[in-house]
Amino acid sequence: MKYAIVGVGGRHAMFRRAITETHANGNDLVALCDVNEARLALSAGKVPKKGNGVATYEATEFTRMIAEQDPDTVIVTTPDYLHHEYIVSALKAGRNVMTEKPMTVDLGKLRAILDAQAESGKKLTVTFNYRYTPARTQLKDLLLSGVIGDVTAVDFRWYLDRVHGADYFRRWHRYKPNSGGLLVHKSTHHFDLMNWWVDSTPRTVSALGKRVFYTPEMAEELGLSGHGERCHDCPVFDRCEYRLDLANDPALRELYLEAEDDDGYLRDKCVFADDITIEDTMQVQVRYANDVFLNYTLCAYSPWEGLEIKFHGTKGELTHRHVEVHGVFGGVRDKSAEESMTTTLHLHGGRPEKLEVWEGSGDHGGADPVMLGYLFEPDSMAPDLYNRASTHREGAWSILTGIAANQSIATGETVDVDKMLAEAGIRLPR
Numbered sequence: 001m002k003y004a005i006v007g008v009g010g011r012h013a014m015f016r017r018a019i020t021e022t023h024a025n026g027n028d029l030v031a032l033c034d035v036n037e038a039r040l041a042l043s044a045g046k047v048p049k050k051g052n053g054v055a056t057y058e059a060t061e062f063t064r065m066i067a068e069q070d071p072d073t074v075i076v077t078t079p080d081y082l083h084h085e086y087i088v089s090a091l092k093a094g095r096n097v098m099t100e101k102p103m104t105v106d107l108g109k110l111r112a113i114l115d116a117q118a119e120s121g122k123k124l125t126v127t128f129n130y131r132y133t134p135a136r137t138q139l140k141d142l143l144l145s146g147v148i149g150d151v152t153a154v155d156f157r158w159y160l161d162r163v164h165g166a167d168y169f170r171r172w173h174r175y176k177p178n179s180g181g182l183l184v185h186k187s188t189h190h191f192d193l194m195n196w197w198v199d200s201t202p203r204t205v206s207a208l209g210k211r212v213f214y215t216p217e218m219a220e221e222l223g224l225s226g227h228g229e230r231c232h233d234c235p236v237f238d239r240c241e242y243r244l245d246l247a248n249d250p251a252l253r254e255l256y257l258e259a260e261d262d263d264g265y266l267r268d269k270c271v272f273a274d275d276i277t278i279e280d281t282m283q284v285q286v287r288y289a290n291d292v293f294l295n296y297t298l299c300a301y302s303p304w305e306g307l308e309i310k311f312h313g314t315k316g317e318l319t320h321r322h323v324e325v326h327g328v329f330g331g332v333r334d335k336s337a338e339e340s341m342t343t344t345l346h347l348h349g350g351r352p353e354k355l356e357v358w359e360g361s362g363d364h365g366g367a368d369p370v371m372l373g374y375l376f377e378p379d380s381m382a383p384d385l386y387n388r389a390s391t392h393r394e395g396a397w398s399i400l401t402g403i404a405a406n407q408s409i410a411t412g413e414t415v416d417v418d419k420m421l422a423e424a425g426i427r428l429p430r
C-alpha cells in the first residue's frame with residue numbers, strides 16, 4: 001500500500017516510522033506534505049533510504065501530490081481545524097484516509113466530511129489509539145461479559161497534570177476555533193471510549209466550563225508578572241515552572257525553533273496569555289440513547305495525570321484507575337515517574353476484588369503498537385473481538401458530545417443532540 005502524510009509535526013512521526021520501519025513490509029511512504037519547508041526536509045531526512053527517497057510537497061501542491069504519487073491512503077496529521085480540508089480533498093480524489101483525532105472541530109466541517117465520504121464511498125479511519133490500551137480493552141471485555149449486569153451510569157474523571165495540561169495552552173490548541181477546546185480536542189478520546197464501552201451514542205448533553213488557572217491573573221499570583229509572549233527569551237524564564245525550553249531540547253529545537261522562520265509558528269507561547277479562548281475546568285453530564293448516564297470531569301492543572309472511571313451496574317460496579325506518565329516536554333514533574341493501573345470489581349454481596357490488569361508496552365499505555373499493527377499489517381493480527389477500528393461514524397459521534405457541551409457552556413441550556421444535528425443538516429445513524 002502507498003501512503004502520503006500531510007502535516008509533519010510532532011505526531012506524524014509515529015505513522016512515518018510505522019510505514020517505513022516497523023511495518024515496512026508491503027507498505028511504502030511515497031510523499032510528505034506541509035506548509036513548513038524545514039519540517040518537510042527534517043521528516044524526509046529521517047525516512048530510511050529506499051529508491052529515490054520520499055517526495056515532498058508544499059501544502060498548496062496537495063492535489064498535484066495525489067496525482068503524481070498516487071497514494072492509496074492519505075494520513076492527516078495537521079492541526080485539528082485543517083483536518084476537514086485534506087480529508088475532503090483526499091476522499092474526493094478517490095483515496096482512503098486515516099486521520100488523527102479529533103476528526104474535526106465543528107458541525108459545518110463535520111457535514112463536509114460526511115458528505116464527501118458518502119459521495120466517494122472511500123474508507124475514512126479515525127485513529128483512536130486509546131481503545132487499544134490493553135487495560136481499556138479489558139474494561140470492554142468485562143462489560144461485554146455482563147459481569148456487572150446492565151450498565152446504568154458512569155462516573156468518569158480525567159486529570160491532566162501541569163506538564164501535559166499546560167501544553168494545550170501554548171499553541172494552536174488554545175484557540176477554540178482551532179481545536180474545539182479540550183472538550184473536543186482531548187475529550188474526543190474519552191467520549192469515544194464511552195460510546196464504545198457502553199455501546200451507545202449521546203442523546204442530551206449539558207456542561208459547565210471555565211478557565212481559572214492558565215490566566216494572566218494566575219501569572220501575577222505565581223510571581224510571574226513581566227513574563228514575555230513566549231518562553232524563549234522570556235524575562236521570567238528561570239523562575240517559571242511552566243516554561244518550555246525549546247533551545248535545550250534537541251528534538252524540539254529542530255522540529256519547531258529552527259523551523260520558525262518559515263511560518264512564524266511559535267511552539268512555546270506563554271500559557272498565561274490573555275487571548276486564550278479554551279477552558280481548563282470542565283464538567284459534562286450526558287444521557288445516552290440507551291439511557292446510561294455519564295458524569296464527566298476534565299481538569300487541565302491537576303497535581304497528577306490519569307483517569308478514574310466507575311461503571312455502575314445492576315449487579316455491582318467496575319472501577320479503573322490509571323496513573324499516567326507522559327513524555328511531554330517542559331515544566332516540572334514532581335510526582336511518580338511510574339505508571340500504575342488498578343481495576344476493581346465489586347459485585348453485590350461480595351468484597352471488592354482487584355483484577356489482574358491487562359498490560360502492554362509502548363506509547364499511550366501500550367495502545368499505539370497494537371493499533372499500528374491493525375492499521376498497517378492487519379493480516380498479521382488476530383481478528384479483533386472488540387471492534388476497535390473506527391470509521392467516520394465513530395469519529396463523528398466522538399466529537400458530538402464535546403460540540404454539544406460547547407453549545408451548552410455558551411447557552412446555559414441542555415442540548416438535544418438530534419435537534420443539533422437536524423439544524424446542521426447532518427444525518428448520522430445511531
Ligand SMILES: NC(=O)c1ccc[n+]([C@@H]2O[C@H](COP(=O)([O-])OP(=O)(O)OC[C@H]3O[C@@H](n4cnc5c(N)ncnc54)[C@H](O)[C@@H]3O)[C@@H](O)[C@H]2O)c1
Binds near residue numbers: 012033036077080082
Ligand atoms: N492520538 C494521539 O494520541 C495524538 C497525540 C498527539 C497529536 N495528535 C493529533 O495529531 C495532529 C497533529 O498534532 P501535532 O502535535 O503533531 O501538531 P504540530 O503542530 O506539531 O504539527 C502540525 C503540522 O501540520 C503542519 N501544518 C500547519 N498548517 C498546515 C496546512 N495548512 N497544510 C499542511 N500542513 C500544515 C505544521 O507545519 C506542522 O508540521 C492533531 O490533530 C492532534 O490532535 C494525536
